[in-house]
Amino acid sequence: MSRVGVFICHCGENIAGTVDVAAVAKAAMDMPGVVHAVDYKYMCSDPGQTMLKDAIRDRKLDGVVVAACSPRMHEPTFRRTAEEGGINPYQCEMANLREHCSWVHEKGEPTTAKAVDLVRIQVEKVKRNHPLKPIRVPITKKALVLGGGIAGIQAALDIANTGSPVLLVEKSPSIGGHMSQLSETFPTLDCSQCILTPRMVEAARHPKITLYTYSELEKLDGFIGNFKATIRRKARKIDEKLCNGCGVCQQKCPVKKIPDQFNEGLSNRAAIYVPFPQAVPNKPVIDLENCTYFKTGKCKACEKLCPTKAIRFDQEDQIEVHDVGAVVLATGFKTMPVSHFSEYGYGKYKDVIDGMKFERLASASGPTGGAIKRPSDGKTPETIVFIACAGSRDRLKGVPYCSKICCMYTAKHAMLYQHKVHGGKATIFYMDIRAAGKNYDEFVRRAVEEDGVKYVRGRVSRVYEDNGQLVVRGVDTLLGAEQVEIRADMVVLATAVQAQDGAEELAQTLHVSYDPYKFFAEAHPKLRPVETNTAGIFLAGTCQAPRDIPETVAQASGAAVKVAGLFSQPELTREPIIAVVDRQPPPVFSHCVGCFLCKSACPYQAIEEESIKNRNGDVLKVVAKVNPGLCQGCGTCVSTCRTKAIDLQGFSNEQVFAELMSI
Amino acid sequence: MDALTSKAKELLTAGTVKVVIGYGKGTGESRRPIFVRAAERAGELVVDAGCVQNLATYLTKAEVRALGRMAIVAVPSTLRSMLQLAAEKQLREENALALAIIDGDIRELATFDAIEEAVATVPDAIGEADQKMIDKLTAMSVGERRAFWAAELGRCVKCYACRSSCPMCYCERCTMDCNRPQWIPVASHALGNLEYHMVRAMHLAGRCVQCGTCGAACPVGIPVHLLTFFAEQTVRRQFGQKGGANAKLDYAMSTFKPDDKETFIR
């Protein structure tokens, strides 16, 4: 007969306020096998845990049920406590009296009755628990960082600096990401590239970092500590070893009228190109859609003129498989497609642009060398209007969330404009100003007080053209909701931050969950912000949510520390919640009949064939065997097995039945 | 001397096989399974309309296996059973060859490829009467179906003749025999019977070769084969995979398509 102890947590008022915890304890005491049942204010507190340990010792408990919050919250806590108390950690189960009971039901008898049932279910389960030993697996101490923006670069550098090798994979031809396109950065107004470029170079030169640009992740197999990453290295059509980045090819390429993505289409580039002068690596790639040779089979100008004979038209994509122990996702964001804002005349009027375009205009390395000139006629705009929240906080047409960075960069834009265009008039339409952050509000104030930027609190209903001039019609809610019209030479939309294209597909390839807006989901909103719910995969930067550079860098370093922490262990210990195929004494050997229908059911190819032989080595029986390294414990094989020869540790048939029988 | 007898003689004399599993004379006019191990007894083999039972059940029986390589007189469903058994790693080509009865004549099929070819040409639709009965049942209200099966299964005595005669019920330990936990009540009260036949049908979904031997074996005449037929049909209808089609495993219930279409999951 088992000796189970039941510990009911008040969770302050969270549980006790709704559930009659004393009654639950009393009812538990009546359950067969229960020898100890108490309720206490905070089981997870130090005294609470001590109480648990003492009870295990004094009452000689062989099983423990903690009736408190969700096991997803505190199961590890109490299993550790149970272990410290002297029993196997897997002899501890939790009844979810908070999330599944007190928080969702009214105070009253039925709710307490449910609490009792939830406890009984776990008591019946724990009576059938078996001591389990954690599984130990080796760790490949090499990290994969996906995305070469500031987040990826920072994470890669921090991991590499702890001595572990890093594979940094970027899908575009150069690392640098959005930050490399920015002009100045708030709130310090220091030049983005001036602070980024050194990091890019450092990353490229770092002995522990392997840089794969123009490459993408095809597939990720395996599990924490033991991933297999399949990477496609797209053909640049040049031999990177021979190319010295002289740039002759770009100058000589006959095709020149291709809108330059880096400059947001404000300038053109050639069909063979280096995205931008400071690109890392500084090696060109041939854009197959536009290259004359690939379209017509003729030209080859670059090949003829390349001084180092580095052009390789026949170069193919290469597929490489790398063993890595951890993955950092830093795939960044995109801004809301501007086609979205027809009422703002985007696409219709050349001089209605979005924030990224403005960054390029304001950037010293940009098409205008940093001079603010409007796209239509290159004239310097004397009045300019910025529209904040273009898509953000817009349940109907845009996204419900706040893109977080727009308030600040719009202030920066207006400020830069005022600095560059003396006597210019900058107006900003805004909903609220969200300037929480070190020196942020001060920054916004400077824009208003020192640079005379005009803030109008209200939405813009329409941007239209009136004999060759843009007119912005909006409302000023602070002036009694009166309508205002501003004739502007240029309009800048602070478009919403959105998840990167293909984020959903990537999440599915990696089996990480994502929110309704396709931003990758953190394991816990407060306590595990850089982990995903897939062990070994971490998050950095805007792929998780909109955020600015300082936050991104901080989170990247956070993710790096998680990776370093993982790599600092000699080996990985995994939850022993895995499937096992039974073994029996002769003449049975195993109840497995060897049909191997489970094999195709296993998502992890964890089921192997084992031949049971006699002394003379003749095969008596071929039965299934689960590879504990590969098995993740989903239990799909278990419900496929007709002979019930496979069982899942921690969720065994006996345990599940016991739970059912107690309902 | 008919074709089968001479074929059996030849195989046994040559030692190609050690036993021929076939049909012989039974009580009265009935036919019964026989095991011919000596050429001189090959004459006991019978081929006629009475030979319907799927003998594939014996291919996995230890006592029969122990005799050595087998030749089995096979009706079409027997051939499908052999393929399914092969797919489930219960039968290898060196274990057995088939003496297939296909529209009257006897064909020796020594490889699974040959069997696959033969099977592909033979229609595997279930009997008209059975199909009618299934249609009739599906047309009923759920309450009427419950009443129908309550009455039929009420006669079940859990003798397991259906299970024992089924070629696909080769498991050494059946779910029925698991007692930790006791998946299905041993007693043949209404629940025990309902759950037993439910499990059996589910376990045959995607594996059933639709021979109907289980129903024929039932001493109290419960149409248990309708359950496995129905389960197999719902698999074929929804996933286009079927039991006994080939010797490579293509088991509908342990594979999936991401775009499997259903209408009931909310």
Place this chain on the structure above:
Amino acid sequence: MAEQFEPKMTAFVCNWCTYAGADLTGTSRIKYQSNVRVIRLPCTGRIDFMLVMKAFSRGSDGVIISGCHPNDCHYTSGNYHARRRWMVFRDLMDFMGIDLRRVTFSWVSAAEGAKWAELVNEATNTVRELGPYKEVQELTAVGID
């Protein structure tokens, strides 16, 4: 007036989506009917079809089965296997006379706390209308008494 019948509802849910979703229901303090008792399993792939029957024969009046949306399975494909199993087992239950109105299948993600509450309420109301599932609950006695 007779006391209103309160159905026993049993739910089999996966740990990563629906159980987490139900946790979110709690964190968001969304109220729902207290009839349901949840059995937590790692994945819908682990839900043996017979558990549903067992729940009924052990006194449940209704059963809820829920897990990760297609594509979102924490174990990549457990829910796909589960879906196939349900597609066949559901038909078979119906063929054998089990009342499908008492069985609710659904996908509830970790983000769908509200959906969980809605699901439980709707399923519970439906079953409350239908009344106790005597037809199956009392089968252990049929053939004996």
Place this chain on the structure above:
Amino acid sequence: MSERYILTEGSIGTLLEGLVSAGQRALGPKEAGNRIEIAEIKTFADIVQNGQSVVSAKGVVFPKVERLLKYRFEGKNVALDDVEPQAQPTVLFGLRPCEARAFHALDVVFNWDSKDKFFNARMANTTIVGLTCTQADDSCFCTSLGSRPNDTQGSDILLSPLKAGGFAAEVLTAKGKALLALAKVALAPVPLNAALIPPATVAPAFDAKALQQKLAAKFDSPLWAEQSLRCLGCGACAFVCPTCVCFDIQDEADTKQGQRLRAWDSCGMRLFTLHASGHNPRDKQSQRWRQRVFHKFSYYPERLGTLGCVGCGKCSRACPVDMNLKQHLADAASQG
């Protein structure tokens, strides 16, 4: 010389009505689809006079599932609810003489060491009206076991069809006499010259005594493996058999309550002798088939003074692979 009365079809009708109004039920061989079942008999027409029911009438005194007790968990304690046997007063009407004899084989087991309260209560409330067989089939072998198609053993009344119509009802026990009283009509004694339809002729296939002696030396004979090669190891034979008594005790419980059940079991099944260790003393089907034969034809006579078989042949008819007991026994008896 026991009393013999004439029972016309009419008086059988009134008798059936009489016993129902006396709170009894009449069960007997009745048409059910293409089978014969032991089922409720309401009128004379319901009774099938020849041919064997698939399942025997054994269930009346030894049901396929029987509840022995119930219990409830009250906190940490278990409360027992004793179950009284449901012994509904029953008349088995028109039973084949072989089946009527079978109850003795059950009785000797259920009252061998301890007295089984459930069996005895049911038996006490059961009256048996046998009916002489005038037809038999290839599976019948009562005559090989020292019995005959009009054997009176086990019956309280034996009916034998008269050439002139109606039946000669031979009253064999007090129970029988009491039952006949329920006909509520004055019954005429059977005239000495009244002619009976001759009972079926069942040619003896072997001699049970001789067989029993033979078996003693045949334990290790290859015959059993030979005969049982096609045996599937199901329980059809045992579950239709009127004399098979093997049962299994099963508890069905959850955390609130439970019941203890007695359910039919069969020595033909692998699980019957399987040990928890995985070892099985009767691992091969040949061993289980031999056990079945020896138990009925050697151990029963030795230890209980009766055969464990009545030669009804139900097992042979029910067998999916035509294991014909009569034929197999004859082979065993004839072999050297």
